[in-house]
Amino acid sequence: MDVLSDVLKVVRLSGAVFFTTEFTSPWAVASPASSALTPSLSPRAECFSMFHVLTQGACWVNVKGEPAVQMKVGDVLVVPHGDEHVLSSDPSLKPTPMEEILHKIPTPGMPPVVHGSGGEVTRLVCGFLHCDQKFDPLFSTLPRLLFVRTSQADVVIKSANTDSSGAHVPLHTGMWLNTTVYYLIQEAGAHRPGNQSIMARLTELMFVEVLRQYMQKISSDQKGWLAGLKDPQVSRALTMMHSEPARNWTVDDLAHGAGVSRSGLADRFTELIGESPIHYLASWRMHLAKQLLSEGALSAGEVALRVGYESEYAFNRAFKRHVGEPPATWRKKAAHTPTS
Numbered sequence: 001m002d003v004l005s006d007v008l009k010v011v012r013l014s015g016a017v018f019f020t021t022e023f024t025s026p027w028a029v030a031s032p033a034s035s036a037l038t039p040s041l042s043p044r045a046e047c048f049s050m051f052h053v054l055t056q057g058a059c060w061v062n063v064k065g066e067p068a069v070q071m072k073v074g075d076v077l078v079v080p081h082g083d084e085h086v087l088s089s090d091p092s093l094k095p096t097p098m099e100e101i102l103h104k105i106p107t108p109g110m111p112p113v114v115h116g117s118g119g120e121v122t123r124l125v126c127g128f129l130h131c132d133q134k135f136d137p138l139f140s141t142l143p144r145l146l147f148v149r150t151s152q153a154d155v156v157i158k159s160a161n162t163d164s165s166g167a168h169v170p171l172h173t174g175m176w177l178n179t180t181v182y183y184l185i186q187e188a189g190a191h192r193p194g195n196q197s198i199m200a201r202l203t204e205l206m207f208v209e210v211l212r213q214y215m216q217k218i219s220s221d222q223k224g225w226l227a228g229l230k231d232p233q234v235s236r237a238l239t240m241m242h243s244e245p246a247r248n249w250t251v252d253d254l255a256h257g258a259g260v261s262r263s264g265l266a267d268r269f270t271e272l273i274g275e276s277p278i279h280y281l282a283s284w285r286m287h288l289a290k291q292l293l294s295e296g297a298l299s300a301g302e303v304a305l306r307v308g309y310e311s312e313y314a315f316n317r318a319f320k321r322h323v324g325e326p327p328a329t330w331r332k333k334a335a336h337t338p339t340s
Contacts, residue, residue, distance in 0.1 A: 001243040011131040015203030024116030028093035034082020045130035057122030062086040076148035125188040141224030228272040233258040246308035
């Protein structure tokens, strides 16, 4: 069982290219927070991240409370939590709100959004990644910015708590990520049939690779779900639960499979993940239940059995406690909510 892939499949990670830009200096644009975009772009999404790929020129990026970052050609910026941010030719400029220059999503073919004062040209490919469900154990531990400098074959994570000194953490990416970004840029300028679909898939691949590289460089004293995937015992426990989510797991069962004492697993799991193994399992079952309910092929009773509940009644109670409404009500709302 590949736990990361399992999570991204269940929460339905999707990527899409929103627009391309042609900004001429001096220019500055304020991109709104994802909460302002979600209702119009993906009403069903619970998690919404943004990205920018610089294809020509230069660009500064500012997120409130963080130092400005200068992008170079080929660089990628991912804003995992969808924070409001400013893109500019000079960080001292007053930005124009994006909604003033982007009145609607461009028609197919991605004609560029043009803005600026006629000087040096900067081109970007901008888009978003969203999930139907927000998996808090993963997303809550990501920094505010994931900065990919492919020209130097590293990933720089900029966050106030990246490490004890607050310094950048370089992550080696290698040719795989560079190639993905290269093809994303090529497709953005090609306007060939199917390129929107290809770019969406490339975006998803890019995001997963950045997550993998970030996880590899997590230090031994960091906590969070990705740190748990690196820990031998916690990772085994996670793998067992994701492999058989309907099984009536006990901490003793998980500890035995992980090769550690019951108390050792319980303490280490809670320290890294932030909750007990059994509480994590209960939450993960609800993510699975929401996926199955939204697909519509199974009855509530069948979903209950798939996620480890012996009766529909017990499942209904657990679902309402976790989600806030009964499965039937949630399913009806999900069915009537457009995907985009």
